[in-house]
Amino acid sequence: MLDLINAGVALLNFIIIPATAYGAQLALGALGATLIYGILRFSHFGHGDNMAFGTMITIGFTNLLLGLGITFGPFPTALLALPFGIIVTALMMLLMDRTVFRFYRRRRAAPVVMTMVSLGVMFIMNFVVRFGIGVDDVLFADGTRFIIAAREFRDWSGLDEALSLRMTQVITVVTAAIAVALLFWFLNRTRTGKSLRAFSDNEDLALLSGINPDRVVMVTWIIVAALTTTAGVLYGLDKSFKAFTYFQLLLPMFAAAVVGGLGNPLGAIAGGFIIAFSEVIVTYAWKKVLTYLLPDALAPAGLVQLLGTDYKFAVSFAILIIVLLFRPTGIFRGKSL
Amino acid sequence: MSTHVQTTGNQSLRTLLLFLGMALLLVWTGWAYNANLALIILNMGLISAVMALGVNLQWGYAGLFNIGVMGFVALGGLGAVLTAMPPTIDAWQAGGLRIVIGLFIGGATIVIAVMTYQRLPTGPRRGLITTAIVLVGYALFRFVYVPGTQAVEAVNPSSTGYLGGLGLPVVLSWPVGALMAAAVAWVIGKITLGLRSDYLAIATLGIAEIILAVMKNEDWLSRGVKNVNGIPRPVPYELDLQNSPEFVAAAANLGMNAVTASTVFVRLNYSLMFAAVVIVLLVLAQLALNSPWGRMMRAIRDNENAAGAMGKDVKKRHLQIFVIGSGLCGLAGAMMATMDGQLVMSSYQPLRFTFLIWVMVIVGGSGNNFGAVLGGMLVWWLWVMVEPISQQLVGYITAAMPEGWLRGRLTDVAPHTRLFLMGLLLLLVLRFSPRGLLPEK
Amino acid sequence: MIVVHDLHKHFGGFRAVNGASLRIETGSITGLIGPNGAGKTTLFNVIAGRLPPTSGRVEMDGEDITGLPPHELFHKGLLRTFQIAHEFSSMTVRENLMMVPGGQSGETLWNAWFQRTRIRDEERALRQKADEVLEFLTISHLADEKAANISGGQKKLLELGRTMMVDAKIVFLDEVGAGVNRTLLNTIGDAIVRLNRERGYTFCVIEHDMDFIGRLCDPVIVMAEGQVLAQGSADQIMQNEAVIEAYLGTGLKNKVVSA
Amino acid sequence: QEDIKLGVSIGFTGPLESIAPAMSSAVDLAVAEANAAGFLGGSSVSVVTGDSTCIDAAAATATAERLISAEGVKGIIGGMCSGETIAQLQNVALPNGVVMISPSATSPALSTVEDNGLFFRTAPSDARQGEVMTEILTDRGFTTVAVTYTNNDYGKGLADSFAAAFTAAGGTVTINAPHDDGKADYSAEVASLASAGGEVLVIAGYIDQGGGGILRNAIDTAAFDIFEFPDGMVSVALEERFAGEITGSFGQNPSAQGDGRDAFIAMAEAAGFDGSEAFAAESYDAAALIILAMAAAGSSDPAVYKEHVMTVANAPGEPILPGEIAKALEIIAGGGDVDYVGASAVELIGPGESAGSYREVEFADGAMNVVNWR
């Protein structure tokens, strides 16, 4: 019995909780990417760096707040600073749109041209972030880090296995759930939301319906800014802030958005979890769990691992490809430009 | 009609002028910095042009969004290692046979599993039997294969620890690398070419990551992340030239010192070889583009359904062009490994070998072969030259600046202004010619 | 001869084609009419290999062609046009036509590289053929225009033109007339009759213009709700009560007068 | 009297961009000292930097090419990562006959690479560190460990040499798994490591890369209680970010008993950068070696002074610590012999690489304490 609990706790601690939290992190990031793709019709390669930018600004405001002696009790102060971060990021994105993207949109440039343009934006944001905050790791989490701390849990429960649950993990999951629900409601039920979808579907006809394209674009960027900054800040709180890592987040985020079905918020969420869970589960070494579950005589000598963690990225991509083979436009049948 | 002729006339003039401009840039680099630098940029630019041609075939001709370029380039590099490096006899003796048999078992398992799956009637029994075959096969494969790899990797791990290659002349690796990439592309294409746009993109990216993961972790193949150095060269070594009295004398005749002359000579050799490859490819690509074949490809790109209804086998054509384009990337990869004399797995980064290549194609003008070549050369030049240029820029700016926070920040991030400048130039080029420097007609 | 046996095509729960059985006799110009959403286009799509059927069978000259891909059907002589024009937008109008014929030797890379003269001759012939078709469709002046830049009706003409580039056995025309000027449509009608008589093309024509159908088609098949509702000569069909109620209506004039 | 240029070719951008600035500053420090002292009849030394990107061999080659042929540098401090270093060496430095001293490339492959006497490194080969680590672990009585390494030539080489040494010494490695740097999440790796088990987790990675991510995750989930840190991990960043949570853990990095390191760190602090940052000390030493070798040779010609690198680096002679470059130049000018010790206890062996003496550190009371030298 105890063994069973131990095995369960081990699974929870090493697989379920981390993968859920990571999945939610990816999903939040993917939501922004999928929205840009869905409405503005291109894959934005600067997305990761925009995330870094939003986080950087939020860190700045956090420091300001802390300097003023304001904290958020058990929660990270950064959450208080988040709205400011979002506002500045939104302004930055609107500026980028005005100076860069609008030109191509008006000329009806092909999506791939927009994507290449976004690479240019990525390089520039890359610099802006490094200029603003440098290349180093920045820790900006405060408040209560753990809801359940591993060692305390072990002492308290008397189990062999530990269980940890971080505040940021819970916040991320909750935020992701709220964000996707809001977004879904917004896009499918509100007038503005529908006008966004109409614009993404057929720009000319949207004009003929009296939809103001500039407003659509503005609203989109503002929502994206909110999602992006939130995603970046939550990720940074959970791990730490480092400019380079945010760039690296780009690919898994895109993978999540694609496998879920581009343009579909539910897809982004599903995709995030698929990527996260496949990374963690397929390369898991089952030795520990099996040792608990099986009688001692049968306890495995090897690691009981399907593939080494060397292949974790490859495996998650392999799963992604398999999913796409059955659903060529993602789980929720996304757009395809 | 007359306007049509005129625009093509303008187009060729534009092409000519832009290539001339590119040549001038290189000459300027040679003059302002150094001839060797110009040649190094030229050489890598030519290699980039080959990759860009490959991507342009896939995207510009057929609308296939392949962002797995990096994987095929790496395969080309593997081709260079497998062709040109000397075989490691000890390693072969230690476990070569086991690996070969193991791989054979693995392959057979897949074939048998697929065949059983196809033969058996649908039902739970089918799934069970196939799974059983796969599991047994996999276990057998691991049983034979893993000890083999371990034995091979244990042979002098710091300098060999792999099976080595065939010890053939390295130039042979160019077709070999191309063929390897093409063969892998064929398999991949069979599986993924049903996908469209960004879905295909992410699938190809995933496959590139898988290829890379295999090459990084199967040390017996090409030393994984431990890198292979000293791939034999198709051109003389500078030191040999410097030690050869004839060469020194000849250099002196030209008024050059032996060191410079030797390096320039070696680079020039590469340049000529690469240029020959690019020219041949360009001619072939142009002939293809302007033939009924090219027309058919454009039709498929424009509207797959209609092309299918007009009797064109869309799948087959997609596969064909995917294989050829990827083969070109493999070729470029082999050329690059040849020039570098090494295979360094950590250098295969998506930013460098996929996105940059895409930038080349788009900046050059997708659908236009000359554009791809020009884009390849120009973007590579930028990639290298923005570094010193940006440093100088920051130098000027900060010099004029009073001491203070901003100046401190600027000097701190000086190396990163490279990216800023790259981004800025990219945006400028695309602003003034949004369809690329040499747009498709 | 095309024979369709009990064909079904379902989209989710919706039965777009719901057990249609019909034959198109060799040498006929068969009309296919029916209300919007009757399943005509879907039927075409299944026959022409664009959509897999849910169930049922399609035969062509006794051979089972169910589910064959469109390009294979093309080579068997089965051609179709699209209701919503599917032009190759970045190619010129002439190229749109020249790409059609199958088995062009220039379509293999080897020949494209090493058989330049052969290709040149072939191309010359193709070009001439394409120009004839353009002449016929009254759009010669657009030969070098990008297909994206021609008018809606002209795109329809181009759709038709493509079927004229090869010797087809059977041609499925999906509302080529919609959006085409009536005078020109009459000319097109004449051409269809001529192709039918002189070259032995079989036609299956979807059209909502009853004048056109009446002038050209025999027999006429009426579809409604995914099934065949009636079949007969054009005159018979126009008298058929069920057809009038489901499709033709009582006509505009009476209402205008009564209004 | 000439203006001698030295090149610095390290990865200012790319995955190791965060440790590059300190390395570069360390070079500047040494150069400033030499300029203040004056040598070769009043020549001045200036530094030209180039971005080697650490991972892109082609870009690194172009950078080295520019440094050598366009800027005319007489020696290069670099490259940074082993792969890129080999590319620069073979494609540019060797043909052009320019000396390269790498402060940080540690791959064993560099010991045997053909270099025409032009290549040196102030970092030891990873083969040595594996042995040192084994000693430390066995001395502390640990017999089963799990190993994770950063998936590049450095990590792999180090992990392999350690695994070999540790197994030979009777220990068990439960798992030897790579992790890729710059990934968003390391749950999968930690899950597998935890499942494999072991008394200690060896993290052969970089603190500000995957190594840090693995450590964070492993602490949070209590996957391991004790960690062993090789050189890529031991740094100020480790102390600042983790010291309170890793009591009882330990590690080692190249460094020698003596005042060299402390002196250097103090100098660095005065100069406004962090001297304990990975490979900063080695960078300082690399620059110092080139300068001293030039002085000893009386020439800035690489073909001449390459012969003097080993002599100034090794005994016999007067030991030289950081900050004593002026003194060393004086001795050399006076015809004396120096034995450069520097910030990382330079002792070049074999083909011109650091012999590798290591300090052992341990974490207690929220701080990193040096407990031993090996």
Next chain:
Amino acid sequence: MTFLNASAMRGGYGRGADILNGATISVEKGQIGVVVGPNGAGKSTAMKAIFGMLALREGSVTLDGADITALSPQDRVAQGMGFVPQTHNIFTSMTVEENLEMGAFLRRDDIRPTLEQVYTLFPILGTKRRQHAGELSGGQRQQVAVGRALMTQPKLLMLDEPTAGVSPIVMDELFDRIIEIARSGITILMVEQNARQALEIADIGYVLVQGANAYTGSGAELMADPDVRRTFLGG
């Protein structure tokens, strides 16, 4: 005072040659104007020009006396113009009902009655209201497109070949409805290839050839002209 007056329009696409060569089109309030002509005559181009989707080099457009030549399309929507383009006239990824709602985007009042009206006019749309418009048949799409424009409740309704591809019964309904709409004071301008039916209900008809007016007259006059009949109406 004519309600819509587009006079002497000259212009084309981008930098290409002029498509419109002085075409003039005007319709009185509450009347039905019909434009016919061969394919490629510039009928659609004229409609787009009137709607501001094409820059005119010469000529002007006035609506209800006000010069709107410089207004953007969305501003013209706000001025009470509604337009059904010939192609790409529905939101394929949105449901039928959402398509109709988009038509009423600028309206602030209760749109449900109009919605019901559209569903009674085109019953098939009612049954498919939750379906994506991209999955509809050609004729059904056309009905959605017209329905969307009706939802706008415009003062001027412009239709580019609204009956292309719709079945006879629906076409009759549609023409009936158009007459009704016109009676309620809404001005209608439409391009038609089903020219005879269209001209029958037209108050004024234009025959456009090569971007210029070839014939103008009431519907009946044009129908009676043998030249027009032969060359443009198919005899």
